[in-house]
Amino acid sequence: xxxxxxxxxxxxxxxxxxxxxxxxxxxxxxxxxxxxxxxxxxxxxxxxxxxxxxxxxxxxxxxxxxxxxxxxxxxxxxxxxxxxxxxxxxxxxxxxxxxxxxxxxxxxxxxxxxxxxxxxxxxxxxxxxxxxxxxxxxxxxxxxxxxxxxxxxxxxxxxxxxxxxxxxxx
Amino acid sequence: xxxxxxxxxxxxxxxxxxxxxxxxxxxxxxxxxxxxxxxxxxxxxxxxxxxxxxxxxxxxxxxxxxxxxxxxxxxxxxxxxxxxxxxxxxxxxxxxxxxxxxxxxxxxxxxxxxxxxxxxxxxxxxxxxxxxxxxxxxxxxxxxxxxxxxxxxxxxxxxxxxxxxxxxxxxxxxxxxxxxxxxxxx
Numbered sequence: 001x002x003x004x005x006x007x008x009x010x011x012x013x014x015x016x017x018x019x020x021x022x023x024x025x026x027x028x029x030x031x032x033x034x035x036x037x038x039x040x041x042x043x044x045x046x047x048x049x050x051x052x053x054x055x056x057x058x059x060x061x062x063x064x065x066x067x068x069x070x071x072x073x074x075x076x077x078x079x080x081x082x083x084x085x086x087x088x089x090x091x092x093x094x095x096x097x098x099x100x101x102x103x104x105x106x107x108x109x110x111x112x113x114x115x116x117x118x119x120x121x122x123x124x125x126x127x128x129x130x131x132x133x134x135x136x137x138x139x140x141x142x143x144x145x146x147x148x149x150x151x152x153x154x155x156x157x158x159x160x161x162x163x164x165x166x167x168x169x170x
Numbered sequence: 171x172x173x174x175x176x177x178x179x180x181x182x183x184x185x186x187x188x189x190x191x192x193x194x195x196x197x198x199x200x201x202x203x204x205x206x207x208x209x210x211x212x213x214x215x216x217x218x219x220x221x222x223x224x225x226x227x228x229x230x231x232x233x234x235x236x237x238x239x240x241x242x243x244x245x246x247x248x249x250x251x252x253x254x255x256x257x258x259x260x261x262x263x264x265x266x267x268x269x270x271x272x273x274x275x276x277x278x279x280x281x282x283x284x285x286x287x288x289x290x291x292x293x294x295x296x297x298x299x300x301x302x303x304x305x306x307x308x309x310x311x312x313x314x315x316x317x318x319x320x321x322x323x324x325x326x327x328x329x330x331x332x333x334x335x336x337x338x339x340x341x342x343x344x345x346x347x348x349x350x351x352x353x354x355x356x
Contacts, residue, residue, distance in 0.1 A: 044282055052292065052295065074222055
């Protein structure tokens with residue numbers, strides 16, 4: 001039985017275990033077809049290695065690029081992103097807090113619901129959207145956490161903004 | 171300044187010492203990123219990100235180990251991240267590739283013949299699904315052994331061999347199609 005091509009690859013790379021190596025070499029000595037396949041694999045490896053080597057024009061481009069300046073500009077000012085991120089989070093967090101209070105104020109203008117908890121709400125199964133909105137805004141769980149959700153979104157937004165900060169290459 | 175000394179100084183809070191490391195390794199990192207992405211702009215982008223990541227993670231580097239392989243692993247990951255960000259098309263291709271790779275015309279030109287067109291090979295490599303592209307670049311361009319590739323990727327040497335084998339099948343198929351297109355062009 002002929003070995004799989006992967007095993008021939010491993011053989012060429014010297015990555016076979018001693019037992020496998022011995023078995024494969026014994027097979028190769030007796031099988032002209034596999035010996036031919038191995039020679040073709042070696043030729044393919046050489047051809048691909050040659051094809052992927054760098055051309056003079058590519059080498060010239062690589063030599064012309066200076067990453068030291070842009071990298072060191074980022075490295076030397078590691079705090080640059082942090083204040084911007086903090087500012088975005090602070091401003092949007094403040095907006096969330098003010099928005100939350102405004103929301104509660106507006107909701108307080110709606111009629112008082114006759115439910116005390118989400119269980120009561122479900123039990124009464126009242127059809128009024130107003131009651132649900134009133135419950136959420138008047139101390140329900142969503143009313144308590146949505147400014148927090150807004151701050152979380154602000155952190156994500158600020159992170160994306162700072163990650164897209166200016167890049168420059170030679 | 172010696173490399174180890176530069177690393178030691180960086181870790182002690184001297185960022186200027188990192189310039190020495192960038193200067194010493196930027197050509198190799200750029201070359202790898204260029205072969206991975208096939209674009210100079212993307213290569214410069216990925217290489218810069220790789221150095222920044224290396225700087226930020228320098229505390230996790232084992233100074234008893236050589237610096238270059240650690241840096242090249244970061245660069246490879248930055249290329250993969252960048253290419254994934256480029257779009258979902260790559261992942262769709264990843265899923266379909268192994269099945270398509272199996273069927274190769276028996277009378278197609280050999281890969282050795284097809285590889286004479288270096289430009290076509292490079293184009294074909296940058297069109298490969300990411301795992302195969304990574305394997306081809308690491309093996310044929312970086313000159314890593316299967317063992318080194320396995321250590322870098324966390325895959326077994328058997329899986330590495332399979333990736334390379336399938337990558338070559340895909341390359342042969344892609345190069346054959348390109349050749350047919352060129353031959354039949356008006």
